Amino acid sequence: MAIATSSSSSLTSTSVHQTLCPKYSHSNYTFRVLRPRLRYSALRFTVRASSAVALEPRLSTRQQNQTLEVDPFACPVCYEPLIRKGPPGFNLSAIYRSGFKCEKCNKTYSSKDKYLDLTITAGMKNYTEVKPGRTELFRSPLVSFLYERGWRQNFNRSGFPGPDEEFNMAQEYFKSAEGGLLVDVSCGSGLFSRKFAKSGSYSKVVALDFSENMLRQCYDFVMQDGTLSTANLALVRADVSRLPFPSGSVDAVHAGAALHCWPAPSNAVAEICRVLRSGGVFVGTTFLRTNLNSPWIIRPFLQRIIRDYNYFAEEEIEDLCTSCGFTNYTSKIQQAFIMYSAQKP
Ligand SMILES: C[S@@+](CC[C@H](N)C(=O)[O-])C[C@H]1O[C@@H](n2cnc3c(N)ncnc32)[C@H](O)[C@@H]1O
16 A cells, blocks of 8 residues: 555654654554545545554554554645644544644644644744735735625625635536545635535545635634534645645645735646646636726726736636646636636646
């Protein structure tokens, strides 16, 4: 089994105990090695005794026969799969209580205040980095609070059909990814992540955003929603230009109303292509660059907004996707709204 070839063979459970979060130092947790699978449809598999020996020389026979799970996360620095220490399961509480470590970079990652921080800057003490305004804006607590309380509804005036319809449209494209891992990149407060998780169509849904406050708001919405099981959902902070997943490990990527907010759209789309498996599907929405035939009085204001965001013409989005290696590009347009889809060959 592929997991047996993990490079973590040199790590003993004791060393992992010592190096990963001390708050999780109880020895009764299963130590699992996070190796990418070729396909994520099979959620669990049992590791044969011979494999387990290669991974973990000190495991008892009982432990060797335990079911091991594979988590999807990789180090954002080197893309090596992360080693996890903590309670089993891909769900909010288990991931929150787990510590993650990159054996290669010797860097640890842990959950902070409701989400797992897998940015390169996670844990840095002195270095700070400021992103462009279109990214920083969404880190504000006020914008995160207002986002699903009026801000997003405004998009309808530009032709966005609304969350329910956009979700149904996206689901049509994601049919081939059913049962797999879906990453909702730039999820904001989780408007679509919650719908994807609730749909039951995916074995794992990762709600991923760069904004700490959007993720906190997402967590609160998830907790308030009594009908939403958190059994297949993880909240992750990451930069879309540095996705914390191994290459070819993701079945579907959704990016709602996001392309225009990204600091470097070409890096982001190339990164999405990297993490998708062959046949994996990318679906995004954004505002198209439109001519400014608006009343002169608001034109300076609109020009300011356009300068602050990366709005593209349709041909540019298609060019971007195909130049990053995608095929089967399609789009649906309604006024300034575009939903585009593309597939990893
Ligand atoms: C307009 S919101 C979209 C939210 C949601 N997907 C939707 O469809 O309504 C754009 C999101 O992009 C996120 N974002 C901006 N820059 C990012 C980056 N570099 N990496 C990841 N997310 C980013 C923002 O934090 C924000 O939550």
